[in-house]
Amino acid sequence: MDLADAYVKAYDRMNPCAGARCERMRPEALRVAEQVQSAVERSGGMALPASWLNSPAPSVKIFGVLLGLHQLLLDADRERDDLSKQRRKVLRGRLTRTGRLNTKSTDGALMYARTMCGRPDRVRYQLDEFLPALRRIPENEWRLMQVRRAKAVLDLDASTAKNIPETELTVPLLIAQLPFLADKDDLEWKPQGEDCYRVAPRTDRLEGHIKAALAELDNSKAHLGILPESSLSEDLLTSWRDVMASERRPSGSRLTWVLVGTGPVKSVGPPPCVPDRPPNRAVLLHRRTGKELLTQDKLFGFTLDHDRQHEYGLRDPSRCDLGGVPRGEWIAEGEKLNILESHSGRYAILICEDVGRLLKTGHTLAVAGVSHVLVPVLAAAMHQKGWSGKAAEELARDAGAAVAVSNGLAIHRFIPPEYCASNPCCPAPTLLAATPARARPIQSYISYTPNEVGLPEDLAGIDPREDALTPRCFLL
Structure with a gap:
């Protein structure tokens, strides 16, 4: 046998x-x-x-x-x-x-x-x-899983990662998070029927910034770039690929993979589970070639209740008024967790609400032994003790996964005064990163506390678009 x-x-x-x-x-x-x-x-x-x-x-x-x-x-x-x-x-x-x-x-x-x-x-x-x-x-x-192996020519080319046998634990990897969404006008919200909503990026406002975004990621010296939820559309995906093809990777750049965001994209990945609804799909591209490496559809839609609609500015008749009634996200949900096998680890993507459903998604990640979880979100100002920070900490501690939560600036650019009374211009972190112990000795729980990574306070006065195009880097 x-x-x-x-x-x-x-x-x-x-x-x-x-x-x-x-x-x-x-x-x-x-x-x-x-x-x-x-x-x-x-x-x-x-x-x-x-x-x-x-x-x-x-x-x-x-x-x-x-x-x-x-x-x-x-x-x-x-x-x-x-x-x-x-x-x-x-x-x-x-x-x-x-x-x-x-x-x-x-x-x-x-x-x-x-x-x-x-x-x-x-x-x-x-x-x-x-x-x-x-x-x-x-x-x-x-x-419930779909495992895909990265071809050698498309794999992360970190010198340390290439020599790691698959029987060993992973090593830290430098990532660069880019908020990309600068303010509320970068998004378009719409009611859908009586009890749903749709949200998508404003292509006309974002398309012209992709070249600068890619240059910033190249200059960051990171191996992996990650954008937030709702920053991708079909036209934006085409633009990302076109810019990757026309702008050769500089000799000093180590950028190999870019998670170019999530959105209503159908041109790559599997057909959605129902044809009349768009997925909320994340797309991971290879920097040199623009080839698609991994897609992941959001597994759980997010319900916007009355309070959240007010917080997100969605009771404004001049922009979008969702009526104050609870509305679910109008998407075709994903049915599997897609996993990318690499020399550097085992990668998966959870989109916003998915990481808040750890009784289901966390179990699957732990069973599969996923080593890196990328989490694009569209959310209010993040902090260590918030829902995403707690989820990241739990995955790092119990599943042994390194977790990066990526947010934009479309909801909050600064932490709301009620949470930051001593400094009304405190920049909101757009990256939360929780890392596991990569050695077997007994560790303290404090080792897994998520790190808040945001713009330094002395740069809080810069233009919002410049802020959104400034990478936040972390060794994940």
Whole structure:
């Protein structure tokens, strides 16, 4: 039986198994693991005789099979001997073709883990904590994901990232966040029917700033650029691609990927779930070529209630009056979480409200072992203890993901006086970044507090458009 398939079968038989039970079994299971490794070597290095799985579960034997296969599949990524090299070649080929280590003989997926939980636990409480380098994804969870691998020529070209094996945790990566939306007039809001609304960027106000925006991202020395929610349309996407083609990346730039925002875009990505509604779709482009790397449709629309409409200036008859009645977002929701596999990590995008639904989206991210979560939002002034900051902290701590929340200036350019009474001209942060521990020692919860990244206060007097085109950088 194929090694990865044998691992899946053994895991499914062993799970659930409490940490205390696993700890009690572990000494004897390690002796079984050595026998498993010898049996695999004798069979050619890629198969385990099926008889090894003929044992009650949970049992010492099945646990030993898991521990032995865990080490063999991990060794497949290290060039030590001919059998290890062959395993590495076979498994890398599968990952490239299917996004998983196991074959069609078993359901769901087996993937290398790129993250670890950051809770300061002193003992192991679950089976997965004894098998930290692999993630078993059940079929019902696997159907909610779509994994795509970045081609080598389109992957992040950070020198540190290129040398990271997929069996290792990720390293920090410099990102540049650009607010892009300068004020409320950059957006167009409309009521849709009796109980919905639509919001989209004003292309005529934004299209002429894309060249400057790309130049600022290039000059930032970041590898990844990210814009906020509702800053993209079909015409703006075309303009981004045209500018990327006409403006060659400067020799000193390291910019490789740009999340050019979200909006009602259908020209890239899958057809929306219903044809008469637009998606709220995020698009990640390759800087050099303008090629689409990843798209993600917003999974949960946001309801604008009476208070939020007042806060956003949407009871103004001269601009837009949504009537004060609760309105839902008129979009075709996404049905899957799209994941981009890279040398530098495992990437996913959550759009605004999606990161506020962590009971659902957070679980999927944790199961998939996503290492980097990009979160474009359209929101009021952000802060560490707000909804987005709390969500970012939770993902960093419990899922081990690095999280970047990107906002524009369309709602607030300065923190409202009631939240910043001592300084009425305090710039609102447009980037919140929460980073996980990238080492195994016990950490304190405080390690995961989101960082507020905004314009320095001494630059608060600059023109709003210049503000919106000024990158906020952070090592994510």
